[in-house]
Amino acid sequence: MKLSAIRPIALLLARELAITALLILGVSFVVFIIIYLSPGDPFGTLLKGQTTLPNAPENIRGALGTPPAWYAQYLSWLVNMVQGDFGTSTRTGLPVLNEVIRVGINTLYLTIGSMMVTLLIAVPVALFAARRGQTPVNWVLTMLAYVLSALPVFWLGYIAIYISMHHFGLFPLAFASSAQKWSWLYFMFPVLVLGLSNGTTSEVVRFLREEMSRVFSEDYIRTARAKGASIWKHSFKEGFLIPITEIIASKIPFILGGAVVVEQVFNWPGMGRMAWQAAQDRDFPLIMGITLLAAVFVRMGSLLQRFVHILVNPRASKE
Amino acid sequence: MNSRPVLKIENLRTFFYSKGKRAFVRSVDGVNLRIGKGETLGIVGESGSGKSVTALSIMGLVPGEPGVIIGKIGLKTDNIQKNLLQDLRDYVKINMSTGRIMEVYKDNVGWQKNVDRVMQGIRGTEIAMIFQNPKLALNPFIPIGKQITESIRINTPIKKRSQARERAMYWLAKVKMDSPRLRYYNNPYGLSGGMCQRAMIAMALSSDPSLLIADEPTTGLDATIQSKIVDLLADLKSSVGVTTMLISHDINVIKALSDNVAVMYGGTLLEHGPVGIILSAEHQAKHPYTAALLESIPREKHIREKGYLQAIKGDVLDTINIPLGCRFYSRCDKVTEKIQEKCDNHEPDLREISSGHSLRCWLYYE
Numbered sequence: 001m002k003l004s005a006i007r008p009i010a011l012l013l014a015r016e017l018a019i020t021a022l023l024i025l026g027v028s029f030v031v032f033i034i035i036y037l038s039p040g041d042p043f044g045t046l047l048k049g050q051t052t053l054p055n056a057p058e059n060i061r062g063a064l065g066t067p068p069a070w071y072a073q074y075l076s077w078l079v080n081m082v083q084g085d086f087g088t089s090t091r092t093g094l095p096v097l098n099e100v101i102r103v104g105i106n107t108l109y110l111t112i113g114s115m116m117v118t119l120l121i122a123v124p125v126a127l128f129a130a131r132r133g134q135t136p137v138n139w140v141l142t143m144l145a146y147v148l149s150a151l152p153v154f155w156l157g158y159i160a161i162y163i164s165m166h167h168f169g170l171f172p173l174a175f176a177s178s179a180q181k182w183s184w185l186y187f188m189f190p191v192l193v194l195g196l197s198n199g200t201t202s203e204v205v206r207f208l209r210e211e212m213s214r215v216f217s218e219d220y221i222r223t224a225r226a227k228g229a230s231i232w233k234h235s236f237k238e239g240f241l242i243p244i245t246e247i248i249a250s251k252i253p254f255i256l257g258g259a260v261v262v263e264q265v266f267n268w269p270g271m272g273r274m275a276w277q278a279a280q281d282r283d284f285p286l287i288m289g290i291t292l293l294a295a296v297f298v299r300m301g302s303l304l305q306r307f308v309h310i311l312v313n314p315r316a317s318k319e
Numbered sequence: 320m321n322s323r324p325v326l327k328i329e330n331l332r333t334f335f336y337s338k339g340k341r342a343f344v345r346s347v348d349g350v351n352l353r354i355g356k357g358e359t360l361g362i363v364g365e366s367g368s369g370k371s372v373t374a375l376s377i378m379g380l381v382p383g384e385p386g387v388i389i390g391k392i393g394l395k396t397d398n399i400q401k402n403l404l405q406d407l408r409d410y411v412k413i414n415m416s417t418g419r420i421m422e423v424y425k426d427n428v429g430w431q432k433n434v435d436r437v438m439q440g441i442r443g444t445e446i447a448m449i450f451q452n453p454k455l456a457l458n459p460f461i462p463i464g465k466q467i468t469e470s471i472r473i474n475t476p477i478k479k480r481s482q483a484r485e486r487a488m489y490w491l492a493k494v495k496m497d498s499p500r501l502r503y504y505n506n507p508y509g510l511s512g513g514m515c516q517r518a519m520i521a522m523a524l525s526s527d528p529s530l531l532i533a534d535e536p537t538t539g540l541d542a543t544i545q546s547k548i549v550d551l552l553a554d555l556k557s558s559v560g561v562t563t564m565l566i567s568h569d570i571n572v573i574k575a576l577s578d579n580v581a582v583m584y585g586g587t588l589l590e591h592g593p594v595g596i597i598l599s600a601e602h603q604a605k606h607p608y609t610a611a612l613l614e615s616i617p618r619e620k621h622i623r624e625k626g627y628l629q630a631i632k633g634d635v636l637d638t639i640n641i642p643l644g645c646r647f648y649s650r651c652d653k654v655t656e657k658i659q660e661k662c663d664n665h666e667p668d669l670r671e672i673s674s675g676h677s678l679r680c681w682l683y684y685e
Contacts, residue, residue, distance in 0.1 A: 133384075220455065220458040222380055223519075225380055225442065226380060228440075234458050
């Protein structure tokens with residue numbers, strides 16, 4: 001790579017890091033306030049039905065050295081977090097960082113896999129539509145994409161489990177060990193379900209089709225045709241690469257949301273399921289950790305988008 | 320005119336659907352042209368007279384979905400001899416009644432595939448094209464040099480990347496790009512319009528085409544750059560000598576570069592002949608439209624005498640409702656009592672009135 005191309009990317013990285021830091025600060029504060037204001041507290045939930053002592057939660061809090069004031073609690077969490085200490089889960093006592101990374105990888109696998117499934121369905125339809133215009137075949141394919149997107153994730157998930165379990169006896173409902181027969185199918189199902197019905201298929205089709213056909217009508221594509229070159233090659237950057245990264249980046253939050261449901265349905269040990277459990281337990285440190293990881297995922301998506309945009313179009317770095 | 324033709328267009332018609340497919344826009348309506356080897360044919364006319372659509376029809380690059388393209392475009396070069404509109408009829412069903420097209424059923428996908436198949440090996444290789452607005456016509460994401468190299472590797476026997484790059488550098492120097500070795504790596508947005516047009520010209524010529532179509536090569540450039548591009552094209556004409564179809568609404572550009580001139584109006588040719596006859600002010604026997612075009616060139620003398628810029632009165636012909644008679648009749652100021660009836664109701668045909676000079680006007684017929 002030429003030296004001139006590195007400078008804008010370095011600048012971009014620095015700026016993105018600063019924005020990410022601010023974002024983490026904001027997100028953690030808002031989330032903290034929300035859990036703090038919501039009814040119930042971690043130790044009350046934890047000790048429910050296990051002790052008759054009315055002041056047991058206060059005693060534990062005192063023993064752990066939790067400051068009473070909300071701002072002091074947030075600040076102590078923030079200071080520890082900046083030093084790399086995300087605390088321990090109030091329920092399991094395990095360090096939050098390790099837990100979150102463990103489930104985060106599972107969720108990342110689910111998210112990326114389902115994005116791939118979505119793209120595998122949407123991209124051919126979109127490109128075909130952009131090249132050939134609205135033909136009957138195309139219309140049917142597009143409608144199919146819309147119907148797929150409209151299917152609720154939980155419904156499709158249960159249907160998939162029902163059919164595969166009861167009609168084919170394919171896999172057990174527990175997270176399968178890799179030694180088990182058909183275990184790869186277990187991994188495939190949630191990915192497929194989330195990929196099919198995360199609601200982004202139709203949007204990818206629409207967005208990519210519009211962008212691609214806009215680029216196809218650009219003057220420089222006419223020039224490419226006039227010299228006998230491939231129009232796909234010439235439209236690739238503006239018509240495909242930029243829109244596709246843009247839509248991936250903008251859809252990551254939706255897919256993470258869908259992942260919460262899918263992980264519940266399939267007992268997938270991922271971030272979404274852990275977040276749900278942590279919210280039930282009012283598990284402050286764990287909720288905060290998961291929220292931060294989700295925020296980082298989303299930022300990574302938009303970073304990818306900016307990165308590709310600058311690589312493709314050096315003008316963008318001057319904006 | 321006597322050398323054998325590279326391109327021979329016979330009765331070309333390119334019609335577009337108007338909104339709702341209720342009528343046809345007859346953008347090109349019965350054009351006959353021939354371009355001899357080594358000749359530069361200038362096509363002149365107001366905007367909307369069908370010049371660009373003629374060029375795009377030749378290349379099979381008509382934008383959108385044309386209703387129909389019929390006629391014959393014969394290309395005859397050292398390597399290839401074929402009718403570029405061959406087999407297109409298979410994809411269209413035309414209902415004609417009383418000589419007029421009433422309905423068209425068309426298989427657009429099949430049509431487009433056929434066009435692409437026929438044009439394979441012709442676009443770029445045999446016919447190269449220069450477009451207007453060079454900054455938009457070059458791919459903004461690829462350095463200009465790479466675009467030229469790509470064209471060379473597709474359209475010439477040079478396939479090795481390094482050799483093609485050397486060749487591209489040669490052409491960049493040939494079109495007088497300053498410091499071609501640096502400019503090679505520039506994307507179009509880093510260059511001025513004039514430089515982009517030079518790169519366009521280099522790209523078109525680099526494939527050593529049999530025919531070059533220059534569609535308004537000076538449009539969208541400022542005046543000083545325009546004259547430089549014209550100088551460059553004149554230079555290249557003498558040094559490279561490629562057969563050229565030059566389209567412009569700028570008469571001075573046509574005058575500077577052409578051997579023969581065709582004047583287009585409302586989708587047809589009104590006049591065709593050597594540049595010396597058609598575009599010289601002294602030669603009197605010319606079509607009223609050509610005369611009016613020449614009048615409308617801003618000249619100091621005219622402005623002094625009249626105090627305003629001379630324009631042709633009226634608007635360009637509405638190509639949906641073609642009149643029965645002469646297309647220029649409604650704007651013509653040379654109609655006489657004697658021929659008025661004919662002008663209004665009968666379209667004159669293109670007749671040769673002197674050697675190599677033909678026109679379409681009742682004034683000059685017996």
